[in-house]
Amino acid sequence: MSLNKLNQLYRAVVLDHASHPHHKNDLADATQSIELHNISCGDDIRVFVKITTNKVEKISFTGNGCTISQASASMMTDALTGVPITKALEECDAFFQLTMGQTVPTTTQNDLGDAAILGSLAAFPARIKCATLAWHAAKTALGGEENEYNNFE
Template identity: 65%
Template sequence: MSLEKLGKLYRTVVLEHAENPHHKQTMADATVSGALQNLSCGDEIRVFMKISAAHVQAVSFMGTGCTISQASASMMTDTLCQCSVAEAQHCCQSFFALTMGQTVTQSAQQQLGDAELLASLAEFPARIKCATLAWHAALTALKGGQTNE
């Protein structure tokens, strides 16, 4: 795929997720949540998860922020829903590695889905925090975060 086509795909997917975010809602029956904010730009995210039998049954988010933070949060909900807790933690770590310009396995890239497109942010260090904010909040929730029981 040419760089021009890849750039257009990236813009299209990111804008679609930012303008029509998936799973952007509170979750009354969440069992854990994690909240973070990026003090350097003002992005705020709270991730809600319903975890049962070490499996992510549902995931959603609420928050405000730039296009990249909102798109990344939307992509994160698509990626982590229906994963085991261990798989979800691995996905978060793979996403962090990609955004830092590190290599991850082909299967990890595939599991990340649309979020894999954000690997190009490694070239823009100032935007990495925007992209990873929701994923860090999700990892906080996956590790017990704030219990909502």
């Protein structure tokens, strides 16, 4: 696929998720929720997770932000819904690796679904915070990292 067609595909996928986000709603029966802020871009994300039997039964988000943060949050909810917690944490880490320009196995990229396309953001360091904000919130809600701060910097 030519670079131009790849760029068009990237734009189409990101814009579709940002314009029509999946699972963008409060989750009344959430067992965990966390809100994080990206002060460098102004993104605000609250992630809601319903965990049952060591599995992410449901995950959703609310908030406002740039196109990349909203699209990434939508992609994250698709990737983590119905996944065992240990696998969800691994997928969060894989997403962080991709956005930092590191290689992850093809099977893991497939598990990330549309979110794998955001690996190209490694070339744009200022946008990495936007893309990873919801994933940090999800990882924290799943008990995989501690965020004692309210502002993601």
